[in-house]
Amino acid sequence: MLLRLLLLAVLGGVALTLAPGVAQAQPEESTASEQVSGTLQTNLSGPIEGVEVVVTDDGGDEVDTVETDENGRWVVPLPGPGQYTVTIDEEGLPEGVVLTGENTRTVTVDAGRNQGVIIALSDGSTGAGGGTVRWVQLFVEGLRFGLLIAMAAVGLSLIFGTTGLTNFAHGELVTIGAIAAWFINVQGGVPLIPAALIAMVIGAGVGALNELAIWRPLRRRGTGLIAALVISIGLSMLLRYLYQIIFGGRSEAYADYRGQRAVDYGLFRMTDADLASIVIALAVLVLVAVMLQRTKIGKAMRAVADNRDLAASSGINVNRVILVVWMMGGALAALGGVLLGLSDEVQWDMGFRLLLLMFAGVTLGGLGTAYGALVGSIVVGVFVQMSTLVVPNDIKYVGGLLLLIVILIVRPQGILGSRVRVG
Missing domain, CATH: 2.60.40.10 (Immunoglobulins)
Structure with a gap:
């Protein structure tokens, strides 16, 4: 109930700040x-x-x-x-x-x-027949898509590593970022860049609320991981249909960057918005990697993910680290949702449709490792897009799950996962 009231207050409050004349400008x-x-x-x-x-x-x-x-x-x-x-x-x-x-x-x-x-x-611009330009175009599109998956999957992987929770509600953190940015941008009249930053703050807040109101009390009661998984599925359904009530079942675009023409870069074409998505995603993921390697809180995250009990005995405040992980995961997922909404438009269930690919990227790269989530997500994104060379576009997501099955048969621990996990 507290989570529902917070979402209604945040998103409803943004809607009430509608700038005069903005709504009339939209179809x-x-x-x-x-x-x-x-x-x-x-x-x-x-x-x-x-x-x-x-x-x-x-x-x-x-x-x-x-x-x-x-x-x-x-x-x-x-x-x-x-x-x-x-x-x-x-x-x-x-x-x-x-x-x-x-x-x-x-x-x-x-x-x-x-x-x-x-x-x-x-229009004759991509070389009919699947030649060199075609596969380069799909590779670039897959790289962009994989980076967006990685934005959300890094937080999902860190949450699993630090708590052991398989969070099926993580896709809803992606959705709330896109929806919050849409309300702020379209109905609030705020440019998309500051709207995206505000959406990241909202995503971090919802992530913190998840940890403080739900998962920390459940851990104190000794709730098992299977029961927690079932709870996360129920939470996912609750949030998803709450989004539908607030946002509706329609598909919406941001007020900025509509109807852009692709720029010719030689072997491929890309809009400025898609190029900006790649640059932003790369920059953010590099900052996350530096944070995990160089900062005190980043090292603490890796220590808790490796062995929570040993980290606690070393003087690390495990609960504080887990709270930071939830906040960072929520902020990254929200930003991923905003960037995904640039290309695919904003929908009430967009995060849920991305969830299986996030799990595929996390599992493919190695459960509990942030770098594994990054590598696995990029592999899944590129494979999904390039699979359209041989399969219809409507079933391209199936290719990512088939790739996951094949890799896990060959290497069950994933690309960067450890064969034996201590603790």
Whole structure:
């Protein structure tokens, strides 16, 4: 209850500070529980405006017809869950832009879900046929995606290392960062960079609240790790649907950096926002590595992760170290959510959808090691993106989990994990 009140107070308070005229500048969104949405854009043409999109139900009856806006976005509210077909008017595409597949997509929409629909377009800028430019492009995209996974996975790994907790609610720390930044940026009129910093503070606060209100009392009572795991699953569901109540089931973009065109870097193309994401993620992860190696609190974190009882007998305040780990993990997850929202837009369950990949990165790199989480997450991100060379884009996340299975069969302790764990 305390956690619910804090979230409602923080996010609701931000919404109440709405600057006059800001909301009117945003396109009106439907409050329908189920929607289909998407964005039409290419590297050269950027966002494509004025293309007609028709949505029909499984009986062939038309639900609605809309046109893409100035950011290439379109949204169609649905009468309920079910199977729907999305059709793009090819004649409305600009000259030189063509569909790389069919102009229709059939999707299944669950209750309360905003289902994104991807329509693949080509403007001749990436070399059809999967040549050198194609795999370089996917490698760069995978590197960016892997770094974003690593941002969140480092905290998840440190929490496991210091407490032994497998935290299934960690994805909700990613989501709260993205949602808080969206409220502050879009409805509060604050530029995205300071909004992201405020979101990191909120993420750190929620992480601290998790530790002080839930996990520390449970540890004092001697709650087992299996029971704690079940509690984390329940907490994940509670927070996730609380986010849906506060934010809604729609997909939203930040007010800044909308509709950017990709810049040609020779072998690959990338928007300035994606490039900034890579630079920020690299800088933050390097700072985390330096902190773990050079600072007193960083060394204490590694000592507690290695052997908590021995660290306590050496005079380390274990509870304080665990609190700092939760705060740092929450801040990093929140920043990862903000950066992910730049490319994938903000949704109420975005952290949950990233959770399995975070676990894959942590397990692949070695449980309980921050550096293992970094290496494993980058491997997973690159593999997931590059797997689209041979598998459909819709099932690319499966490749990351298959990679996890193969690596664990060959090396069960992970890439950087220890074969035998002391303590």
